[in-house]
Amino acid sequence: MKYIYLLLLFACSSDVSIMRKDEKSQDTSETIPEPAVEASSEPSFEPSSEPSSEIEGIGGYVNYYLRQVACPACVGEPQELTVEFNANFFEPTSDLHTDWIPEVGSCTNQLLVTVPSTNPINVGQTLSVNGPVHSFIASSTSPGVYYSYLYETQYDRVSDHLVTIPNFDETFVFQSTEGFDYIEPYEMLYVDPSYAFAAPIYRTGMTFSWGPYGSSGNFMVTIAVYTQDGSQLLGYAACVGPDQGYLTFPGNVLSQYTPYSLVVIHLARHKVDLIPYQPLNSYIESHMEWEVVGTGYLQ
Numbered sequence: 001m002k003y004i005y006l007l008l009l010f011a012c013s014s015d016v017s018i019m020r021k022d023e024k025s026q027d028t029s030e031t032i033p034e035p036a037v038e039a040s041s042e043p044s045f046e047p048s049s050e051p052s053s054e055i056e057g058i059g060g061y062v063n064y065y066l067r068q069v070a071c072p073a074c075v076g077e078p079q080e081l082t083v084e085f086n087a088n089f090f091e092p093t094s095d096l097h098t099d100w101i102p103e104v105g106s107c108t109n110q111l112l113v114t115v116p117s118t119n120p121i122n123v124g125q126t127l128s129v130n131g132p133v134h135s136f137i138a139s140s141t142s143p144g145v146y147y148s149y150l151y152e153t154q155y156d157r158v159s160d161h162l163v164t165i166p167n168f169d170e171t172f173v174f175q176s177t178e179g180f181d182y183i184e185p186y187e188m189l190y191v192d193p194s195y196a197f198a199a200p201i202y203r204t205g206m207t208f209s210w211g212p213y214g215s216s217g218n219f220m221v222t223i224a225v226y227t228q229d230g231s232q233l234l235g236y237a238a239c240v241g242p243d244q245g246y247l248t249f250p251g252n253v254l255s256q257y258t259p260y261s262l263v264v265i266h267l268a269r270h271k272v273d274l275i276p277y278q279p280l281n282s283y284i285e286s287h288m289e290w291e292v293v294g295t296g297y298l299q
Contacts, residue, residue, distance in 0.1 A: 054278070054281045055276045055277075055278065055281060055282060055283065056092060056281065056282060057092030057093055057094055057282045057283070058092060058093055058094070058095065058096060058274075058282060058283050058284075058285050059089065059090060059091070059092045059093075059121070059277065059280035059281070059282030059283065059284065060087065060088060060089045060090070060277065060280060060282070060283075060284040060285065061086075061087065061088045061097045061284070061285045061287065062085075062086070062087045062163070062174055062284060062285070062286045062287065063084075063085070063086040063087075063097070063286075063287045063289065064084075064085050064161075064174070064176055064177075064286075064287075064288050064289070065082075065083070065084045065085075065086070065289045065290075065291070066081070066082070066083045066152070066155055066179070066289070066290050066291070067081070067082045067083075067290075067291045067292075067293065068080060068081055068179075068291070068292050068293070069081075069082075069293045070188065070189040070190065070191055070196075070292070070293060070294045070295065071190060071191050071192070071193060071196040071294075071295055073193050074193050074196045074197070074264075074295050075264055075293065075295075080191075081152045083149070083150040083151065083152055083154065083155050084147070084148070084149055084150070085129065085136070085138050085146075085147065085148040085150065086138075086145075086146070086147055087127055087138055087145075087146040087147075087163075088118070088120070088144055088145055088146075089120065089121045089122075089123050089144045089165075089280065090118035090119055090120050090121055090144055091118065091119040091121060092280070092281065092282040093116055093118055095116035096116070096272075096285055097115060097116060097285055097287065098270070098272050098285065098287050099114065099116070100112060100113045100114045101218070101220065101240065101270060101272075102220070102238060102239075102240045103240065104218055104240050104241060104242060105240070105241060106239070106240060107237065107238065107239040107240075107249070107250065107253050108237070108238055109235060109236060109237045109238075109253065109256075110236075111222060111236050111237075111238045120142070120143045120144025120145065121143075121144050121280070122140075122143045122144055122167075123144065123165045123166070123167045123168065124140070124165060124166030124167045125139070125140050125166065126138065126139050126140065126146070126166065127146050127163060127164065127165060127166075128163070128164040129148070129161050129162070129163050129164075130161065130162045130164070131156035131159050131160075131161045131176070132156055132159045132160070133156050133159075134153075134154040134155075134156055136148050136150055136154060155176065156176060157176055157177070157178045157179065158175065158176060158177065158178045159175065159176050160173050160174075160175050161173065161174050161175070161176060165279075168279040168280075169279075170277065170278055170279050172275050172277050172284055173275070174273065174275065174284075174286040174288070175271075175273070175286075175288070176288055177215065177217060177269055177271050177288040177289075177290050178212065178215070178269075178290070179290055180210050180211065180212070180290075180292065181211050181212060182210065182211050183208070183209070183210045183267060183292055183294070184208065184209040184210070185199045185200075185208075185296075187199035187200075187296070188265055188294030188295060188296050189292070189294050190295070196295045197262050197263075197295045197296060197297050198295075198296070198297075199265075199294065199295065199296035199297070200296065200297065200299040201223065201254070201263050201265070201296045201297065201298055201299065202251075202254075202298075202299055203251065203254045203255045203257065203259065203298050203299065204251040204255065205248060205249060205250055205251040206248065206249045206254070207246055207247070207248040207249075208221050208246065208247050208248075208249075208265075208267060209245055209246040209247075210245060210246075210267065211245055213243050213244055213245035214243060214244070214245070215243045215269065215271060216243075216271065217243050217269050217270055217271030217272070217288070218240055218241070218242060218243060218269075218270050218271075219240070219241055219242065219243045219244075219247055219267070219268070219269055219270070220238060220239070220240045220266075220267075220268050220270060221238065221239055221247050221249065221265065221266070221267050221268075222236060222237070222238040222265070222266040222268070223236070223237045223238070223249070223254070223263050223264070223265050223266075224236055224263065224264045224265075224266070225237070225254075225257045225261050225262075225263050225298065226261060226262040226263070226264070227261060227262070228258075228260050228261060228262060230262050234257060234261060235256075235257070237249070237253045237254060239253065243269060254298060257298055258298070259298055259299060260297055260298060260299075261297065261298045262295070262296075262297055263295070263296045263297060263298060264293060264294075264295055265293070265294045265295065265296060266291055266292075266293050267291065267292045267293075267294070268289060268290065268291035268292075269288075269289070269290045269291075270287065270288070270289055271287070271288040271289075272285065272286070272287050272288075273285075273286045273288075274286075
């Protein structure tokens with residue numbers, strides 16, 4: 001988490017800003033909600049046919065990530081929107097890159113993002129990613145590691161993307177996720193630093209809501225707590241639930257912090273699939289991530 005800059009004299013719009021999905025994406029959005037009971041944190045992919053006996057372990061990781069920061073100046077970010085594509089290929093391992101995400105229905109104040117130790121495999125100089133409208137190239141930054149920075153207009157929502165690897169004849173497909181029409185409380189999304197940090201986040205328990213909802217992914221809300229002047233990070237708290245349109249932080253998670261502490265709220269939809277890929281004799285782990293970052297204070 002980056003240092004918070006309270007530019008209270010900075011003048012810009014005080015409108016609420018939240019990205020809406022394209023109308024065309026409504027026709028292809030997933031409608032099967034994650035079960036609220038006995039939900040699982042395991043990857044949501046279920047192969048349509050029995051995979052080959054040679055398919056074993058995880059040999060690749062693909063992360064398609066979009067982040068929207070409501071008030072970039074408030075958190076020291078240079079821009080509102082970031083869209084990134086990352087892909088790693090390596091000798092098969094039993095560890096997932098998303099093992100750090102807490103289990104559905106759980107909360108923690110010790111969130112730690114971990115990356116498994118792997119031996120990279122070079123699969124070529126570039127990857128080609130083709131969506132229904134836009135296509136892009138991810139270039140190699142080191143052996144087995146590929147990266148591409150994109151504009152938000154290049155992001156095809158809830159769409160199949162075909163990945164072509166130059167060293168192999170076989171392609172694989174991942175499906176992107178969608179954004180939000182609304183997130184509540186809406187005060188979290190104020191874009192003017194002189195009005196930001198206005199959303200009251202209740203220490204006795206706080207419910208966040210969003211729409212659309214009902215994807216097969218999970219939803220995580222992470223709250224970073226700072227001192228009243230924003231100069232010191234006091235701690236993190238995170239809760240994970242199904243993508244059912246609301247998530248409640250229990251009172252015991254936030255009650256340890258002092259009232260009027262500043263908070264930065266990360267609301268993220270995570271969708272993890274396992275895709276069998278015969279040339280590597282393993283699965284590709286696809287991780288679709290759409291995050292909105294807002295501000296508030298503890299009450």
